[in-house]
Amino acid sequence: MTGAADGTAASGPAIVAHGVGRTYGSTTVLEDVDLTFEEGRVHGLLGRNGAGKTTLLRLLTGLDRPSTGRVRVLGGDPFENEGLAGRVCFVKESVVYPETFRVRHALRAAALVFPRWDADRAAELLDAFALPTDRTVKKLSRGMTSALGVVIGLASRAEVTLFDEPYLGLDATARQLFYDALLEEIGELPRTVVLSTHLIDEVDHLLERVVVLDHGRVLLDAEADEVRGSALEVVGASGAVDAFVADRRLLRREALGPLARATVAARLTADERRRAEGLGLDLSPVPLQQVVVSLTGARSADVRTLEEVPS
Amino acid sequence: MSTTVLGGPRAAAAPVPRPARSRVLTVVRVQAMDAVNVLLLPWLVLASAFAVNLAIWLLVDAPDARATGGLASLYGYGMAMVAVVVSRGFPYLLGLGVTRRAVVLGTGLLLLAHAAACALVLTALWWAEDVTDGWGLQARFFRVVWLTDVAAWQLPVVYLLPFVFTSGIMGLYAAVYLRWRAVGAWVLSVAIAAALVVGVAVLARTDGWGAFGSWVLGLGPVGSTAVLAAAGLVCGVGAWLVLRRAPA
Numbered sequence: 001m002t003g004a005a006d007g008t009a010a011s012g013p014a015i016v017a018h019g020v021g022r023t024y025g026s027t028t029v030l031e032d033v034d035l036t037f038e039e040g041r042v043h044g045l046l047g048r049n050g051a052g053k054t055t056l057l058r059l060l061t062g063l064d065r066p067s068t069g070r071v072r073v074l075g076g077d078p079f080e081n082e083g084l085a086g087r088v089c090f091v092k093e094s095v096v097y098p099e100t101f102r103v104r105h106a107l108r109a110a111a112l113v114f115p116r117w118d119a120d121r122a123a124e125l126l127d128a129f130a131l132p133t134d135r136t137v138k139k140l141s142r143g144m145t146s147a148l149g150v151v152i153g154l155a156s157r158a159e160v161t162l163f164d165e166p167y168l169g170l171d172a173t174a175r176q177l178f179y180d181a182l183l184e185e186i187g188e189l190p191r192t193v194v195l196s197t198h199l200i201d202e203v204d205h206l207l208e209r210v211v212v213l214d215h216g217r218v219l220l221d222a223e224a225d226e227v228r229g230s231a232l233e234v235v236g237a238s239g240a241v242d243a244f245v246a247d248r249r250l251l252r253r254e255a256l257g258p259l260a261r262a263t264v265a266a267r268l269t270a271d272e273r274r275r276a277e278g279l280g281l282d283l284s285p286v287p288l289q290q291v292v293v294s295l296t297g298a299r300s301a302d303v304r305t306l307e308e309v310p311s
Numbered sequence: 312m313s314t315t316v317l318g319g320p321r322a323a324a325a326p327v328p329r330p331a332r333s334r335v336l337t338v339v340r341v342q343a344m345d346a347v348n349v350l351l352l353p354w355l356v357l358a359s360a361f362a363v364n365l366a367i368w369l370l371v372d373a374p375d376a377r378a379t380g381g382l383a384s385l386y387g388y389g390m391a392m393v394a395v396v397v398s399r400g401f402p403y404l405l406g407l408g409v410t411r412r413a414v415v416l417g418t419g420l421l422l423l424a425h426a427a428a429c430a431l432v433l434t435a436l437w438w439a440e441d442v443t444d445g446w447g448l449q450a451r452f453f454r455v456v457w458l459t460d461v462a463a464w465q466l467p468v469v470y471l472l473p474f475v476f477t478s479g480i481m482g483l484y485a486a487v488y489l490r491w492r493a494v495g496a497w498v499l500s501v502a503i504a505a506a507l508v509v510g511v512a513v514l515a516r517t518d519g520w521g522a523f524g525s526w527v528l529g530l531g532p533v534g535s536t537a538v539l540a541a542a543g544l545v546c547g548v549g550a551w552l553v554l555r556r557a558p559a
Binding site: 058061062063064065080081082084085086087088089090092095096097098099100101105108109110112113158 | 396
């Protein structure tokens with residue numbers, strides 16, 4: 001069959017952004033963004049509201065054009081690219097469907113556009129999300145609208161699939177359903193996935209690479225595993241904590257009475273671990289979400305060098 | 312076509328993109344799913360206008376006054392529907408990854424097909440009205456005075472061409488709205504109004520009304536609707552120029 005995908009995964013870049021900037025009038029939304037999303041992998045596009053995630057996704061899908069720099073998707077410029085039609089699926093946060101569309105119309109349209117559309121998969125997912133196919137899209141609840149987007153994104157089997165906060169209004173069970181289905185889908189037919197999300201904890205296990213945007217710039221672009229191991233939390237008596245973290249890069253520090261809890265960007269050697277034990281400190285790895293929160297919560301200039309932490 | 316024939320491992324590495332022509336047809340099919348509902352509404356409006364007229368003709372005994380411009384409701388209400396189909400379909404289809412070019416061509420093709428279908432139905436209704444001697448009331452609803460007083464083969468043409476005008480101008484409105492929102496639509500309205508005012512002023516100043524009237528009459532129904540259609544086509548090209556670089 002077709003596809004970058006049938007087992008011959010991770011060969012090259014599916015998406016490349018080079019020096020990409022986007023300004024609207026005097027507002028700069030993206031600035032000098034360089035990144036590469038590899039074929040056949042799952043990428044997390046993380047960052048706070050207004051960081052530029054949606055704008056970046058719009059540039060990657062040709063809905064808009066960068067003010068500076070260039071983007072390449074599957075080797076081509078995504079703007080007005082006939083050759084990319086049907087190979088890239090963008091699940092927007094909010095889609096405005098044609099006036100009289102029912103759920104079945106949205107599915108039929110997707111089936112016409114995406115050559116690898118999997119109707120059985122779509123039917124299965126519709127069932128799982130309990131989506132009524134005869135309901136007009138206008139009358140769907142927020143969660144159901146999101147579910148429809150998720151169904152289309154997964155069943156499209158597009159080589160590049162981008163989700164922009166696809167979970168709005170979905171309850172925890174439905175979100176879990178989405179994550180499980182996504183995992184199953186990429187297991188069956190690997191494809192390049194970009195997942196823009198705030199719910200980092202929930203998708204932690206899915207992500208292979210992480211890009212963090214902050215104020216329109218790339219704050220972090222790294223392997224998810226590296227990021228997970230790149231910081232740790234130190235808890236203990238304030239004095240001991242401060243002594244231990246003194247010469248390390250502090251991401252965050254909280255005082256809890258006589259105790260302190262510090263998040264530091266560091267990988268420890270066995271010796272250092274023994275020293276911490278000696279000081280009576282508790283060490284624990286920091287989940288991905290905490291790393292991102294620490295990064296984007298602090299003044300970005302102070303923490304920009306996290307990527308330079310030696311591994 | 313040759314790309315599919317060449318085959319080989321390289322071609323197998325990526326799905327063969329469909330030819331552009333079929334993309335345009337995809338747009339026609341997707342837009343038609345909405346249009347069957349949206350573009351039917353004007354016919355319901357026309358049917359109710361016809362029913363009201365019929366009731367009046369039956370109640371009022373004035374055979375001389377049994378002519379009406381009720382048919383205009385089909386074109387007028389149809390304009391609003393064109394705006395809906397274009398302004399909703401464009402961002403939706405772009406979101407599905409279809410190019411602006413395919414969306415504009417496909418939507419234009421659909422609107423043209425719709426106009427042709429309407430023209431044929433109206434021609435049939437013209438005949439029905441003619442055969443029944445104005446529904447037994449000597450009424451003229453579909454047989455519009457002057458406009459449809461043409462040779463039989465010209466009937467579909469004079470019904471069709473005004474649709475080209477209404478679709479073109481509303482397509483342009485929708486395009487301007489999509490790109491510059493309400494401000495753009497307002498500017499376009501002001502520009503059209505200003506052009507009309509200037510035209511009227513020129514005619515009034517130069518005492519040109521008579522000449523203008525005889526020019527239109529001289530063009531005849533087919534000629535004058537063709538002029539309208541040409542204006543509609545210009546608007547359609549304008550809509551494409553507005554949308555070809557528009558973000559969605």
